[in-house]
Amino acid sequence: MTVALVDGNNFYVSCERVFNPRLEGKPVVVLSNNDGCAVARSAEVKALGVRMGTPWFQLRDLAKQHGIIALSSNYALYADMSNRMMAVLADYSPEQEIYSIDECFLGLDGFADYDLVAYGQTIRQRVRQWVGIPVCVGIAETKTLAKLANHCAKKNLAGDNGVCNLSGMTEAELSRLFATIEVGEIWGVGPRLSKKLIARGIATVEALRTADAKTLRREFSVVLERTIAELNGVMCVDMQEAAPNKQQIISSRSFGNYVYDLAPLGEAVATYIATAATKLRHQGSLAGMVQVYVRTNPHKADVPQYQPSLTIPLPEATDDTLRLTQAALWGLKRIYRSGFAYQKAGVALLNLSDAGMPQLALFSKARDNTRVMQAMDRINAVWGRGTLRSAAEGTRREWKMKRERMSPGYTTRWDQLPIAR
Amino acid sequence: MQSLTTSGGQPFPTGSLFSPLPCIPLPGFPILATPVPAGFPSPAADFVEDRLSLDEHLIKHREATFFVRVTGQSMTGFGIHDGDLLVVDRAVDAADRSVVIAVVDGEFTVKQLCRIPDGVLLRASGKGHGDILVGPDQDLTVWGVVRWAIHRV
Numbered sequence: 001m002t003v004a005l006v007d008g009n010n011f012y013v014s015c016e017r018v019f020n021p022r023l024e025g026k027p028v029v030v031l032s033n034n035d036g037c038a039v040a041r042s043a044e045v046k047a048l049g050v051r052m053g054t055p056w057f058q059l060r061d062l063a064k065q066h067g068i069i070a071l072s073s074n075y076a077l078y079a080d081m082s083n084r085m086m087a088v089l090a091d092y093s094p095e096q097e098i099y100s101i102d103e104c105f106l107g108l109d110g111f112a113d114y115d116l117v118a119y120g121q122t123i124r125q126r127v128r129q130w131v132g133i134p135v136c137v138g139i140a141e142t143k144t145l146a147k148l149a150n151h152c153a154k155k156n157l158a159g160d161n162g163v164c165n166l167s168g169m170t171e172a173e174l175s176r177l178f179a180t181i182e183v184g185e186i187w188g189v190g191p192r193l194s195k196k197l198i199a200r201g202i203a204t205v206e207a208l209r210t211a212d213a214k215t216l217r218r219e220f221s222v223v224l225e226r227t228i229a230e231l232n233g234v235m236c237v238d239m240q241e242a243a244p245n246k247q248q249i250i251s252s253r254s255f256g257n258y259v260y261d262l263a264p265l266g267e268a269v270a271t272y273i274a275t276a277a278t279k280l281r282h283q284g285s286l287a288g289m290v291q292v293y294v295r296t297n298p299h300k301a302d303v304p305q306y307q308p309s310l311t312i313p314l315p316e317a318t319d320d321t322l323r324l325t326q327a328a329l330w331g332l333k334r335i336y337r338s339g340f341a342y343q344k345a346g347v348a349l350l351n352l353s354d355a356g357m358p359q360l361a362l363f364s365k366a367r368d369n370t371r372v373m374q375a376m377d378r379i380n381a382v383w384g385r386g387t388l389r390s391a392a393e394g395t396r397r398e399w400k401m402k403r404e405r406m407s408p409g410y411t412t413r414w415d416q417l418p419i420a421r
Numbered sequence: 422m423q424s425l426t427t428s429g430g431q432p433f434p435t436g437s438l439f440s441p442l443p444c445i446p447l448p449g450f451p452i453l454a455t456p457v458p459a460g461f462p463s464p465a466a467d468f469v470e471d472r473l474s475l476d477e478h479l480i481k482h483r484e485a486t487f488f489v490r491v492t493g494q495s496m497t498g499f500g501i502h503d504g505d506l507l508v509v510d511r512a513v514d515a516a517d518r519s520v521v522i523a524v525v526d527g528e529f530t531v532k533q534l535c536r537i538p539d540g541v542l543l544r545a546s547g548k549g550h551g552d553i554l555v556g557p558d559q560d561l562t563v564w565g566v567v568r569w570a571i572h573r574v
Contacts, residue, residue: 021524021527021528021529021562021564022527022528024527084484084485085484087483087484088484088485129485129511129512130482130484130485130511130512131484131485131511132511132564410487411487411488414488417488417489417490417506418487418489418490418529419489419490419491419492419529420489420490420491420492420507420522420529420530420531421491421492421493421495421528421529421530421531
């Protein structure tokens with residue numbers, strides 16, 4: 001298998017820069033929803049040593065000193081730019097797996113005759129011109145290696161001009177390169193696992209790649225064994241079944257028979273939302289965005305192909321099945337086109353945040369009962385939105401208002417369009 | 422009041438992306454008082470075609486098209502007026518004499534791109550007034566090409 005990982009550089013900051021060229025070359029951070037901490041940093045800010053997740057109040061002095069510009073997160077803008085970027089990238093492969101708001105895998109099987117580095121450059125140039133977002137492209141034989149290749153392209157460790165193709169490198173070149181990369185950079189090796197590995201003398205990618213997989217499987221897990229196999233070019237993580245990380249919850253399935261109409265697609269999407277929302281509540285998170293996609297059968301080249309997806313930012317982060325369902329169905333209605341034989345549908349809950357509030361216990365009792373949520377919505381439908389709501393919701397609403405540095409809705413609001421003289 | 426469909430059980434939210442999602446009406450609560458005709462089928466039903474769409478007409482590259490608002494009078498000679506809405510396509514390459522959105526001093530400006538021996542002239546419509554000369558060693562970013570100007574009459 002050959003696969004590419006395309007990833008937007010400092011995605012949120014890049015989105016802001018498209019519409020505000022003054023931010024170009026300046027240190028910029030984007031803050032989390034309640035202006036709490038840095039969730040995106042421009043290269044200039046990274047160079048100052050600011051780490052991901054640094055609270056804004058800790059940054060204030062540094063910001064004054066270096067003129068760091070801080071912006072509230074404008075998720076409506078980022079979601080629209082993400083949808084545009086993913087749609088452009090979908091043209092470059094029959095197989096696309098959107099992994100997060102700013103990155104996707106592209107299957108490159110059957111591209112053997114292509115100069116993959118040149119292809120990567122074409123992709124890069126196209127996204128930059130059409131959408132305005134700079135991206136890096138990592139190409140390799142497995143998804144884990146493609147992630148690593150992308151890291152190399154971003155940090156300029158290997159490859160050229162934002163594209164790195166590991167499958168084009170010799171064994172000796174790979175060894176030398178991997179010996180310089182910390183083990184914690186590997187996809188699926190989190191801070192805790194990397195600490196344990198380092199304590200065991202496995203500090204670099206090369207050390208893990210050449211370690212004995214069977215031994216480590218006994219000591220750690222079968223997941224680590226699979227990671228080692230992937231580092232050695234043996235594909236274990238399929239294009240579809242990406243290991244869900246904590247930042248998103250995915251639910252999707254192929255249909256038993258082809259589906260043609262909106263109504264059954266809607267039923268499927270609603271079912272997947274219910275599954276995903278249960279997981280969401282179980283892990284105590286709220287979703288800030290819902291993504292919905294449908295696709296035809298990519299393996300049947302003779303039938304018309306259509307693989308749309310849409311990300312919908314929610315007015316408020318929620319774990320309410322009904323709200324998530326309505327958003328997903330609204331999105332489905334927008335992307336649905338008749339005349340296609342749909343083979344699969346899926347949803348993803350994105351931009352997850354912690355629901356951990358003191359009211360959680362009280363709320364969790366209520367939300368296990370779907371009928372309570374329904375009754376609440378029905379009462380609100382008649383008497384006005386917000387007539388009956390949980391205490392937790394009320395609190396959330398307040399901190400949501402704290403977005404004092406938000407840029408305009410350049411692509412989503414008629415009254416906030418960019419202005420030209 | 423938005424229209425609600427009862428056929429699917431739940432109404433689809435209508436309106437803009439960021440309006441609050443509507444809630445589910447009470448069962449038995451009157452939604453639409455319009456009677457549903459049940460009789461002779463319309464003879465026109467077999468000839469239904471999609472209604473014309475301005476999106477389709479004005480937008481060639483959906484992913485690369487953005488809307489920009491005009492401020493000022495510098496382009497009235499080109500039929501671009503204060504307050505007009507511009508349909509800007511980033512997917513097409515700017516040619517000589519294209520009307521473009523360019524970035525000058527960190528701001529967007531709408532001008533006609535003219536290649537001249539000493540670099541590029543961003544031409545306004547006011548007979549030299551408002552023109553911007555970009556020298557050969559100055560940076561010029563062409564942000565997108567203006568395809569349409571939508572003017573309210």
